[in-house]
Amino acid sequence: MKLFAYSLVAAMAFAAPALAYDGTNCRAPGNCWEPKPDYPERVEGSQYDPQHDPAELSKQGESLAQMDNRNAWRVWHKQQTGEFQYDVTRIEGYEEGAEPPAAE
Amino acid sequence: MHQTHRKKRHHVSRLALAIALGIGTLNALPASANDRLVELAQDPANWIMTGRDYNAQNFSEMTEINKENVSQLRPAWSFSTGVLHGHEGTPLVVDGKMYVHTPFPNTVFALDLDDPGTILWQNKPQQNPTARTVACCDVVNRGLAYWPGDDEQGPLIFRTQLDGHIAALDAETGETVWVMENSDIRVGSTLTIAPYVIKDMVLVGSSGAELGVRGYVTAYDVKTGEQRWRAFATGPDEELLLAEDFNEPNPHYGQFNLGLETWEGDAWKIGGGTNWGWYAYDPDEDLFYYGSGNPAPWNETMRPGDNKWTMAIWGREAETGLAKFAYQKTPHDEWDYAGVNVMMLSEQTDREGNARKLLTHPDRNGIVYTLDRTNGDLISADKMDDTVNWVTEVQLDTGLPVRDPEFGTRMDHMARDICPSAMGYHNQGHDSYDPERELFFLGINHICMDWEPFMLPYRAGQFFVGATLNMYPGPKGDRQNGLGLGQIKAYNAITGEMAWEHMERFSVWGGTMATAGGLTFYGTLDGFIKARDSDTGDLLWKFKLPSGVIGHPMTYEHDGRQYVAIMYGVGGWPGVGLVFDLNDPTAGLGSVGAFRRLAEFTQMGGGVMVFSIDGEGPYSDPMVGEYIPEGEDA
Numbered sequence: 001m002k003l004f005a006y007s008l009v010a011a012m013a014f015a016a017p018a019l020a021y022d023g024t025n026c027r028a029p030g031n032c033w034e035p036k037p038d039y040p041e042r043v044e045g046s047q048y049d050p051q052h053d054p055a056e057l058s059k060q061g062e063s064l065a066q067m068d069n070r071n072a073w074r075v076w077h078k079q080q081t082g083e084f085q086y087d088v089t090r091i092e093g094y095e096e097g098a099e100p101p102a103a104e
Numbered sequence: 105m106h107q108t109h110r111k112k113r114h115h116v117s118r119l120a121l122a123i124a125l126g127i128g129t130l131n132a133l134p135a136s137a138n139d140r141l142v143e144l145a146q147d148p149a150n151w152i153m154t155g156r157d158y159n160a161q162n163f164s165e166m167t168e169i170n171k172e173n174v175s176q177l178r179p180a181w182s183f184s185t186g187v188l189h190g191h192e193g194t195p196l197v198v199d200g201k202m203y204v205h206t207p208f209p210n211t212v213f214a215l216d217l218d219d220p221g222t223i224l225w226q227n228k229p230q231q232n233p234t235a236r237t238v239a240c241c242d243v244v245n246r247g248l249a250y251w252p253g254d255d256e257q258g259p260l261i262f263r264t265q266l267d268g269h270i271a272a273l274d275a276e277t278g279e280t281v282w283v284m285e286n287s288d289i290r291v292g293s294t295l296t297i298a299p300y301v302i303k304d305m306v307l308v309g310s311s312g313a314e315l316g317v318r319g320y321v322t323a324y325d326v327k328t329g330e331q332r333w334r335a336f337a338t339g340p341d342e343e344l345l346l347a348e349d350f351n352e353p354n355p356h357y358g359q360f361n362l363g364l365e366t367w368e369g370d371a372w373k374i375g376g377g378t379n380w381g382w383y384a385y386d387p388d389e390d391l392f393y394y395g396s397g398n399p400a401p402w403n404e405t406m407r408p409g410d411n412k413w414t415m416a417i418w419g420r421e422a423e424t425g426l427a428k429f430a431y432q433k434t435p436h437d438e439w440d441y442a443g444v445n446v447m448m449l450s451e452q453t454d455r456e457g458n459a460r461k462l463l464t465h466p467d468r469n470g471i472v473y474t475l476d477r478t479n480g481d482l483i484s485a486d487k488m489d490d491t492v493n494w495v496t497e498v499q500l501d502t503g504l505p506v507r508d509p510e511f512g513t514r515m516d517h518m519a520r521d522i523c524p525s526a527m528g529y530h531n532q533g534h535d536s537y538d539p540e541r542e543l544f545f546l547g548i549n550h551i552c553m554d555w556e557p558f559m560l561p562y563r564a565g566q567f568f569v570g571a572t573l574n575m576y577p578g579p580k581g582d583r584q585n586g587l588g589l590g591q592i593k594a595y596n597a598i599t600g601e602m603a604w605e606h607m608e609r610f611s612v613w614g615g616t617m618a619t620a621g622g623l624t625f626y627g628t629l630d631g632f633i634k635a636r637d638s639d640t641g642d643l644l645w646k647f648k649l650p651s652g653v654i655g656h657p658m659t660y661e662h663d664g665r666q667y668v669a670i671m672y673g674v675g676g677w678p679g680v681g682l683v684f685d686l687n688d689p690t691a692g693l694g695s696v697g698a699f700r701r702l703a704e705f706t707q708m709g710g711g712v713m714v715f716s717i718d719g720e721g722p723y724s725d726p727m728v729g730e731y732i733p734e735g736e737d738a
Binding site for chain 2: 020021022023024026028029030031032033035036039040041042043044048050051052053054056057058059060061063064067068070071074075078079084086
């Protein structure tokens with residue numbers, strides 16, 4: 001018991017700097033993360049590597065670009081005609097991915 | 105004429121009178137849309153935005169309903185929305201009409217306050233039902249926005265839809281003026297936030313951090329729907345839209361390139377940080393305020409770093425979208441303390457005696473933050489309950505939370521008894537502030553949790569959570585019986601003291617509203633609207649509504665009479681078990697276990713209930729709204 005207590009104290013003393021991911025040791029202003037004891041500094045190549053598929057990671061950006069493009073056509077069409085048309089395929093001159101003509 | 109009549113009969117306080125006189129002089133000047141909204145908000149006949157006005161105080165100067173007569177408060181009329189599921193937010197009242205929003209399919213109704221039995225118009229959008237499958241926490245919606253119109257375009261009502269659209273509707277006819285795509289459900293991105301009008305722009309937030317959606321806020325031209333700017337919560341500085349002097353007054357908060365540097369690799373592309381809470385706006389600074397949500401996934405081990413700028417309080421220029429300051433409350437989140445909660449503005453004197461323009465924000469992480477809203481200075485950061493344990497304190501000089509490693513989360517480890525839980529000690533409820541008492545009335549949760557993360561891949565459109573949770577009442581509740589999950593408190597942001605506090609059976613999820621009558625109103629999950637004495641917290645009145653409440657109360661004056669309205673219809677995250685008939689305590693992201701008793705007190709519903717003294721209202725004369733055959737006199 002005594003021995004156990006002693007080794008526990010010793011372990012804690014050794015581990016003290018690593019134990020303390022308490023959020024106050026900053027490598028730069030606004031950058032204070034530290035790995036927890038026994039956890040990696042970088043997850044890439046570790047057992048916790050998320051192995052994200054770049055194709056999956058780019059889907060959101062692609063989707064936003066496409067929505068923005070359709071919206072641009074909707075705005076353009078309303079400016080041209082005064083009528084709002086949501087369905088871009090019914091907008092005259094619409095071409096998927098192309099910019100609408102410059103406003104007159 | 106009608107308006108003048110109303111004014112005379114209304115009991116105004118001296119403060120309200122002073123404001124009213126101020127408006128009189130403003131009226132002579134050409135008014136911008138901002139001024140028009142400010143002006144409309146000052147008339148107690150209106151409630152024209154979430155939080156009532158740009159200060160987002162949910163406070164009314166009206167005193168007709170007060171401590172002395174609140175026991176006579178009775179229902180005057182009600183309206184069923186025709187849909188079930190969670191009814192969040194609050195109706196808008198403007199120009200003698202009430203505008204009511206609903207959860208999916210997000211129909212909007214306009215009611216005539218002289219004869220609310222007649223639906224003036226309804227606008228029901230066609231939505232892809234698949235949208236429902238990517239909503240993390242019920243198919244709720246937090247409200248509408250109003251733009252007062254100009255010489256070219258009449259007044260507009262703005263609605264967000266679960267399927268990602270922002271729509272502008274003609275406030276008179278309900279006809280759709282334009283619709284734009286803001287969020288794509290195919291990548292798990294939905295909309296539940298209420299739109300917000302500043303100048304001639306409408307702001308739209310984002311939802312979907314539980315599906316790895318990178319958060320962004322977008323401004324659209326109210327008249328055309330054209331995008332003005334868009335700002336993300338993570339990634340390169342040019343996509344964060346940072347001002348040149350970003351965080352200059354507080355460089356230790358961090359400044360440039362942190363949207364990339366505080367992440368490993370491209371993890372920021374699916375890093376969450378969505379904003380689905382509330383906004384506030386200071387027209388003099390031209391800054392609006394909001395909070396970014398949690399990083400994705402919930403599994404902290406999969407995303408080393410501070411994960412900026414998730415979990416941050418933002419001050420952005422409305423005109424350009426450029427951020428003047430940001431303060432990250434929860435660096436490297438490990439508990440899903442999505443930092444999107446309400447922002448309430450006030451002017452108070454700090455401890456050193458300086459008059460300050462402030463912003464007070466009760467966060468999911470259990471801390472109530474108060475910042476100088478002109479520059480982001482941290483003024484106070486108090487625990488809203490002494491049982492908060494993930495953090496020992498927030499250092500006001502560094503702004504850093506001192507974490508207690510015992511209550512952190514990590515892979516291959518089941519953390520226990522963490523307080524608050526992922527549902528936070530405070531969630532989406534829109535609270536209130538009484539400027540005379542200098543008290544914030546906070547609807548608080550009292551829920552703690554066990555948490556164990558697990559590895560999972562990211563697939564666009566699928567859930568990306570990666571944690572199993574058990575939630576239960578906090579130390580002051582009854583863990584044995586699963587009750588005592590909420591609190592309501594009156595908080596002073598300068599002294600950090602609670603003027604009073606009371607336990608509630610369930611979380612006070614919907615927020616609060618305060619009035620100059622010395623009353624604090626709020627709805628409860630077990631189906632009551634309650635009124636407490638703002639000075640003592642004593643319970644003065646309550647009424648049993650058809651279903652639990654997750655929206656905030658509102659008040660307005662019509663024909664010289666003060667009404668209090670509230671939506672009922674239980675749901676949202678706490679109602680997930682009841683709404684979707686789930687039994688596994690870890691289901692519903694862990695809320696099913698915490699709210700296992702809820703179904704003993706309420707069932708689903710959906711509608712608005714309107715109260716007045718003695719229930720007097722449009723139908724006090726029973727002939728109002730009666731069918732009169734042609735040729736007969738009324």
